[in-house]
Amino acid sequence: MLLKVRRICTVRIWVFTIDSLDPPDWDFDAQLEAYFEAQTYSIEQRTQEELLSIKDWGAYQSQARKELAEMLGIPPTPGTTPLNATVTSTVEHEEFIVRNLHFQSLPGLYVTANLYMPKNIDRKLPAIIYVCGHATVEKDGYDCGAKVNYQHHPAWFARNDYVCLILDTVQLGEIERKRYHLLGQSLHMMQTWDIRRAIERHLCSPGCGVAKPWDAKEFQS
Secondary structure, eight states: OOOOOOOOOOOOOOOOOOSOOSOOOOOHHHHHHHHHHHHHHHHHHHHHHHHHTOSOHHHHHHHHHHHHHHHHTOOSSOOOOOOOOEEEEEEEOSSEEEEEEEEEEETTEEEEEEEEEESOOOSOOOEEEEEOOSOOEEETTEEEEGGGTTTHHHHHHHHTTOEEEEEOBTTBSSSOOOOGGGGTOOHHHHHHHHHHHHHHHHTTSTTSOOSSOOOHHHHHO
């Protein structure tokens, strides 16, 4: 006689109740701000401890400059090439003078700029290198560069007895330098190098009291 045996399995079903399917009410902006605040504080504390432990400031300064140059992609001994600075025109304002110019930060790499000066210069004056932000102005189909958008700033300096050289930024100038990467350089390197060469150019500006640019060794120091 065959007996049929049935195995009865008991299945337990757990039912979870969810009060709401909406995500938690998180303030992502506040969390992000708190995170960066904590990270900044941590870096600040480590930097303070590091600075307080320095024994040889000369060696530390030299190493810090070397690391900064390496991060920017500037070679240790870049040398300098002729600036070939050229004033293309001069604008006479009732309160100041503007010289439109360009120079070559590297051979064939042109930097467009404006030099704002007081009308009457009879003594040495403080000099300013003004680096523009991300803006540009077009007029009649011509790109005037970033410097035109910020021209009220160097104009103020010139009115108050400063000599101010305002530079177009990389990619946002009268000459769009969008292929700097073909030179194997980064955007940061090119912008920093433009400023560095602009300082040499600015030292020759009227009123700055310098007859010629610094040589490379003096500049690096």
